[in-house]
Amino acid sequence: MISNRIMGLLALGFGLAFAAPAQATVVAQISLSQQRMDVMVDGVRAYSWPVSTARRGYVTPTGSYRPFRTEKMWRSRKYDMSPMPYSVFFRGGYAVHGTTYVRSLGRPASHGCVRLQTANAATLYALVQKKGMARSRIVITR
Known part of the structure; x- marks a missing residue:
């Protein structure tokens, strides 16, 4: 039996502390060995793109x-103000972002960021x- 005090705390929303954390609904899985990104949306693979x-x-x-952090258009101060459209920053200055160097996609070519075709970066x-940064993950494996 639940006491009146516990029922009162639950009614005030204190029970939320015991709720399971929100699961990521957008997961960008990047394979360094394959130079590929698979994007999972609500647990289903929705996209697969070459990256650099x-x-x-x-x-x-x-x-x-x-x-x-996200930036619709960012310019790298470190690398001669190079454009980084549709940037999704995941660690310090590292981001997933669009590039015009599409001939390099599918092989290592960047200074450390994950580059992909600009239309795919926009997606x-x-x-x-839409889903929120708290419910998104960038997962990078060898």
Whole structure:
């Protein structure tokens, strides 16, 4: 039997502390070895795109990240104000973003960011905007 005090706390919303954390509904799974991104939406693979990650001498970090910032158009101060359309930042200055260097997609070519065709970056950006950063993940594996 639940006491009146517990019932009162539940009625005030304190029971939410025990609720399961929200599951990611947008997951961008990036394979460094395959140079490919699969995008899962609500647990179903919705997209699969070629990407470019870090070339020799640079690093794309592996791990699972929650995006912390999005920018429709960002310019890299570190790399000569290079355009980074539809950026989804996941760790420091690392982002998934669009590129005009589409001939390089499918092989390592970046300074560490994950590049993809600009239209595909716009799709991922819109999904993260719609579902929310708290419910999105960027997962990078070797």
